[in-house]
Amino acid sequence: MMPAAEVVDRFGYYACDRAGFESVWVQFKPSGYPFGLRRKWLADQNEKSTIETVLGCIAAWHMPDVNGAAVMLPDGPRLVDLVDAVDIAVITWLIQIFATWLLRDVGRPPKNSLPPSADTLQPTADLQMN
Numbered sequence: 001m002m003p004a005a006e007v008v009d010r011f012g013y014y015a016c017d018r019a020g021f022e023s024v025w026v027q028f029k030p031s032g033y034p035f036g037l038r039r040k041w042l043a044d045q046n047e048k049s050t051i052e053t054v055l056g057c058i059a060a061w062h063m064p065d066v067n068g069a070a071v072m073l074p075d076g077p078r079l080v081d082l083v084d085a086v087d088i089a090v091i092t093w094l095i096q097i098f099a100t101w102l103l104r105d106v107g108r109p110p111k112n113s114l115p116p117s118a119d120t121l122q123p124t125a126d127l128q129m130n
Contacts, residue, residue, distance in 0.1 A: 012059070012105070014097045018089050026094060027060040028101050041102055051080045051091070054098040063090070 016024035037053070044050050055078035063071040065085035074082070083091055 012101060014101070016090060016093050018093050021087070021090055021093070023062060024064065024090055024093075025062050026058055026097065028057050028098070028106075029059045033057070033102065033106050038102060041099070048080045050095060051083065052078065054094060055080075055082060057098065057102075 010027060011030050012028035014026050014028075016022065016026075018024075041050075041053065044053070058073060058078075061071075061073055063073075063083075063086060065071050066087050067085070071082065071086060083094075
């Protein structure tokens with residue numbers, strides 16, 4: 001599991017807000033989202049392809065099955081049966097949070113992880129008051 005301090009400001013990171021699933025988190029890939037994916041997502045009404053779309057955009061996760069065993073994220077194809085043993089509340093959350101990521105957050109720039117430099121804190125010109 002990733003330490004909390006390491007993930008707080010990570011772009012595309014979401015922690016599950018469902019009771020009983022506080023250890024669940026997902027990290028979406030930070031880039032590589034063509035505009036066509038947004039249109040496909042909004043038009044898709046097929047549960048299988050919806051979940052497989054989400055699975056294909058995940059860079060890392062902590063995802064337990066209903067017995068508490070870790071579900072490993074494969075490097076190769078990620079088919080819907082990967083999450084067959086995951087609690088439905090978590091899968092619902094995963095789909096909803098991906099929609100938030102794709103439709104709202106992915107277009108925003110990532111948070112600057114570095115503090116401002118001394119140069120940027122200094123005024124560039126004196127203001128004159130009339």
